[in-house]
Amino acid sequence: MRFQLTEDQRALRDGVRQLLARRFDREALRAAVRAPGLDRALWRGLGEAGFFALRLPEKDGGVGLGLPEAVLAFEEAGRALLPGPLVATHLAAGTVPGAATGEAVVTAVDGGLVEWLAEADVVRGDAAGAVPLRSVDPLTPLHRVASVSPTEPAAVSPADPVAVLLTAAEQLGTATRACETAVQHARTREQFGQPIGAFQAVKHLCADMLVRAEVARAAVYAAAVTADPADIAAARLLADEAAVRGARDCLQVHGGMGFTWESEVQLLLKRTWVRTHRGGRVTESEETLAAELLS
Amino acid sequence: MDLADTPEEQEFRARLREWLAKALPTLPPKPSPEDWPGRRAYDLGWQRMLYDAGYAGLHWPVDAGGQGATPTQHLIFLEETEKAGAPYVGANFVGLLHAGPTIAAEGTAEQRARWLPPILRGAEVWCQGFSEPDAGSDLAALRTRARRDGDDYVVSGSKIWTSHAEVADWCELLVRTDPEAPKHRGITWLALPMDAPGVTVRPLKTLAGSAEFAEVFLDEVRVPVSGRVGEENDGWRVTMVTLSFERGTAFVGEVVACRRVLGELARTARENGRWDDPVLRRRLGRLNAEFRALWRLTQWNVSEAERTGGVPGVGGSVFKLRYSHARQELYDTAAEVLGPDALDLDRPWTLDRLSSLSYTIAAGTSQIQRNIVAERILGLPKGR
Numbered sequence: 278m279r280f281q282l283t284e285d286q287r288a289l290r291d292g293v294r295q296l297l298a299r300r301f302d303r304e305a306l307r308a309a310v311r312a313p314g315l316d317r318a319l320w321r322g323l324g325e326a327g328f329f330a331l332r333l334p335e336k337d338g339g340v341g342l343g344l345p346e347a348v349l350a351f352e353e354a355g356r357a358l359l360p361g362p363l364v365a366t367h368l369a370a371g372t373v374p375g376a377a378t379g380e381a382v383v384t385a386v387d388g389g390l391v392e393w394l395a396e397a398d399v400v401r402g403d404a405a406g407a408v409p410l411r412s413v414d415p416l417t418p419l420h421r422v423a424s425v426s427p428t429e430p431a432a433v434s435p436a437d438p439v440a441v442l443l444t445a446a447e448q449l450g451t452a453t454r455a456c457e458t459a460v461q462h463a464r465t466r467e468q469f470g471q472p473i474g475a476f477q478a479v480k481h482l483c484a485d486m487l488v489r490a491e492v493a494r495a496a497v498y499a500a501a502v503t504a505d506p507a508d509i510a511a512a513r514l515l516a517d518e519a520a521v522r523g524a525r526d527c528l529q530v531h532g533g534m535g536f537t538w539e540s541e542v543q544l545l546l547k548r549t550w551v552r553t554h555r556g557g558r559v560t561e562s563e564e565t566l567a568a569e570l571l572s
Numbered sequence: 573m574d575l576a577d578t579p580e581e582q583e584f585r586a587r588l589r590e591w592l593a594k595a596l597p598t599l600p601p602k603p604s605p606e607d608w609p610g611r612r613a614y615d616l617g618w619q620r621m622l623y624d625a626g627y628a629g630l631h632w633p634v635d636a637g638g639q640g641a642t643p644t645q646h647l648i649f650l651e652e653t654e655k656a657g658a659p660y661v662g663a664n665f666v667g668l669l670h671a672g673p674t675i676a677a678e679g680t681a682e683q684r685a686r687w688l689p690p691i692l693r694g695a696e697v698w699c700q701g702f703s704e705p706d707a708g709s710d711l712a713a714l715r716t717r718a719r720r721d722g723d724d725y726v727v728s729g730s731k732i733w734t735s736h737a738e739v740a741d742w743c744e745l746l747v748r749t750d751p752e753a754p755k756h757r758g759i760t761w762l763a764l765p766m767d768a769p770g771v772t773v774r775p776l777k778t779l780a781g782s783a784e785f786a787e788v789f790l791d792e793v794r795v796p797v798s799g800r801v802g803e804e805n806d807g808w809r810v811t812m813v814t815l816s817f818e819r820g821t822a823f824v825g826e827v828v829a830c831r832r833v834l835g836e837l838a839r840t841a842r843e844n845g846r847w848d849d850p851v852l853r854r855r856l857g858r859l860n861a862e863f864r865a866l867w868r869l870t871q872w873n874v875s876e877a878e879r880t881g882g883v884p885g886v887g888g889s890v891f892k893l894r895y896s897h898a899r900q901e902l903y904d905t906a907a908e909v910l911g912p913d914a915l916d917l918d919r920p921w922t923l924d925r926l927s928s929l930s931y932t933i934a935a936g937t938s939q940i941q942r943n944i945v946a947e948r949i950l951g952l953p954k955g956r
Contacts, residue, residue: 278575278578278581278644278647278873278875278877279574279578279610279644279875279878280573280574280575280871280875281872281875281876281879282573282869283573307944332816345573366586456950458952460950463952464951464952464953471953472952472953474946474952474953475942475952475953475955476955477939477955479952480942480943480947480952480955481939481942481943481946482947483946483950483952484941484943484945484946484950485801485942487890487949487950488893488894488945491867491887491890492869492890493865494872495865495868495872496861496864496865496868498573498868498872499575499865499868501573501870502574503575504573507811507860507864508864510857510861511861511864511865512865514857514858515861515862515865551744560850560854562857563853563854563857563858563861564850564853564854564857565856566856566857566858566861567838567853567856568857570834570835570838570856570857571835571838571839
C-alpha cells in the first residue's frame with residue numbers, strides 16, 4: 278500500500294494548477310461574473326491540455342490516464358471555480374465528436390436540471406421543453422426540465438458514478454480554496470488590535486474547515502482508486518459537506534465583507550450548492566451506504 | 573496512489589492471519605472489567621504471546637528490541653488483530669506506545685537495557701503521570717516538585733487521570749525541577765517505581781461506573797537520578813518527541829472496531845424493525861461514509877509517515893478531532909437503534925456510549941486539537 282500521490286500525479290496536479298492560474302485567475306473569475314458566457318477559447322485550451330481526453334485511451338487520441346488522475350484535474354478545476362459543464366464534456370470524450378478536443382461543449386440532464394444549456398453544442402438526455410430559471414450561481418446558467426417531479430429525480434437518469442466522483446473532486450477543490458481564503462483573511466484582517474485569526478472562535482472555524490477538507494480528500498482519492506460504488510457515495514457525502522460548510526464558514530470569517538457581491542465568497546458557496554444537486558439526491562447516497570452495511 | 577498490499581505486505585498479512593488463527597483459541601477467558609489484577613495478567617499474557625511469535629514492538633526500531641516494521645505493516649497488524657478479535661493492547665498501552673518509544677529515542681544504553689525488554693516481553697506495566705488537578709490541557713502548568721538530594725530526586729505532589737496506576741510497575745512522570753524557569757522549561761522526565769515509599773494510589777470511578785484511572789499522591793518519594801530520561805529541565809522536549817505517537821496510530825484498531833459495530837447496528841435495526849425508519853437508515857449511511865473516510869485517512873497518514881520515514885505528524889490531530897466525535901455519534905445512533913435497551917448497563921453498547929464521552933477530552937481535548945490544527949498546520953497566530 279502506498280496511498281500517496283505518485284511523482285507523475287503530483288506533476289499532473291501542478292501542471293493543471295499552473296494552467297488554470299494562467300488562464301483563469303481571480304481577475305478572469307471576476308470578469309466572467311461581469312460578462313457571463315462560456316469562454317470558448319479557454320474551453321479549447323483545456324481540450325488541448327488533455328483535460329477532457331484524460332481518460333480516453335491513447336489509441337483513440339486520448340491521454341490514457343485513469344480515474345485518480347481525472348480526480349486530481351477536477352479538484353484543481355473546483356479550486357479555480359472554473360465554470361462550464363466540465364464533467365459532462367469529460368464524460369462525452371470519445372463518444373461525442375469534438376468533446377475530447379474541447380471543440381464541442383457537451384452538457385447533460387441531471388436531477389431535473391441542465392447546466393449551460395444555451396451554450397452547449399450537444400445535450401445528453403431529454404431536455405425537451407426545458408425552461409430557464411434564474412440561477413442562484415452567476416456562473417452556472419440553469420434550465421429546469423419541466424416533466425420531472427422534485428421527489429423522483431432519479432427516474433430521469435440513474436447517476437453515473439464517475440460523474441458523481443468527479444463532482445466530489447470539484448467540491449473538494451472548492452473546499453480547499455474556501456479554507457485557504459478564510460485563513461488568508463483571518464491572518465490579515467485586524468479587529469480589536471490583532472488579527473482575527475488569533476481569536477479562538479475564528480481559529481476553530483478554520484480548523485474545522487481543514488479537518489472536513491482532509492477527511493473528504495482521503496475519501497475522494499480512495500474512491501478514485503477503488504471505483505467502488507459505496508466508496509464513491511461516501512466521497513460524495515463528505516465532499517459536499519466539506520464544500521458547503523467550508524464555504525459558509527468562509528463567509529462567516531469574512532464577516533460583512535463576505536456578504537457582498539464583490540467578495541468571491543458568494544461564488545464559492547453558490548457553486549457548491551449547484552453541485553450538491555448533481556448525481557442524484559444526497560439521500561440516495563445515504564441509502565446506498567446504509568444498504569451496503571447489510572451486504 | 574495505491575491501496576493494494578505489496579507482495580511483501582501480502583505475505584506479512586497472511587502469516588499474521590495464520591498465527592492469529594492458531595494463537596487466539598489458546599487465550600484464557602477474558603477477565604471482568606472490574607478485575608484489575610486479572611486484566612493485567614491477561615494483557616501481559618497476550619503481550620508475551622506476541623513476543624514469542626516475533627510480533628512484539630513491531631514498529632519499534634530494531635536496536636530497541638523491536639521488529640523495525642514499516643508503518644504499513646504496523647497498520648496491517650492492528651487491522652488484522654482487531655478483525656480477528658484479538659485482545660486490545662490494554663494495560664500495555666503506555667509502555668508500548670509512549671514510555672517505551674520515549675526511552676528508545678532519548679534514553680541511555682543502560683536505560684534502554686533496563687526498561688525496554690520487560691515492556692516487550694510482557695513483564696512490566698507502565699502508567700502515565702502527566703496530568704494534574706490544575707494541569708490537564710494546560711499540561712505545562714504542572715506543579716509536582718522534585719528537588720535534587722544527592723543521587724536522588726525527592727518528589728512531592730499529585731497526579732490525576734492516571735490509567736492503570738493500580739497495576740503499574742513504573743510511571744513515566746513529569747515533574748518540575750526548576751520552579752523559576754518559564755513553564756515549558758524546568759520540567760524533567762523521570763521513571764518512577766510505583767512501589768516506592770510515599771506513593772499512594774486512589775482509584776477514581778468514571779461516569780461509566782468503572783475504575784479506569786486513579787489519582788496518584790507523591791509524598792517525599794525518592795527517585796534515583798539514574799531514572800531521569802533526557803537532561804534535567806528538558807522533559808518537555810523529551811515528552812513532545814513521543815506525544816505525536818499517541819495521536820498517530822493509537823486509534824487504528826478502534827476504527828476497524830467501529831466499522832464492525834456499524835454493521836452490527838444495521839443488522840440489529842433490521843431485526844427489531846427500526847430499519848424501516850428512513851431517518852435512522854440515512855444516519856447509518858452517513859456513519860458508514862464517516863468511518864470509511866476515517867479508515868482512508870488512516871491509510872493516508874500511515875503512507876505519509878512511510879514516505880517521510882518519520883513520526884506521524886500533526887495530521888494525527890486532524891484524525892483525532894474527527895474520530896472522537898464520530899465515535900460519539902456512532903454510539904448515540906446505537907441508542908436510537910436499541911430503544912429502551914440503550915438504558916441497560918448490561919448492554920455493551922451502553923457502556924461504550926458512556927466511555928465514548930472521554931474521547932473528546934483525553935489525549936488533548938477537541939478544543940486543544942483545533943488550536944494545534946489552526947496554529948501548526950494553518951499558521952494562524954497564537955492567541956493571547
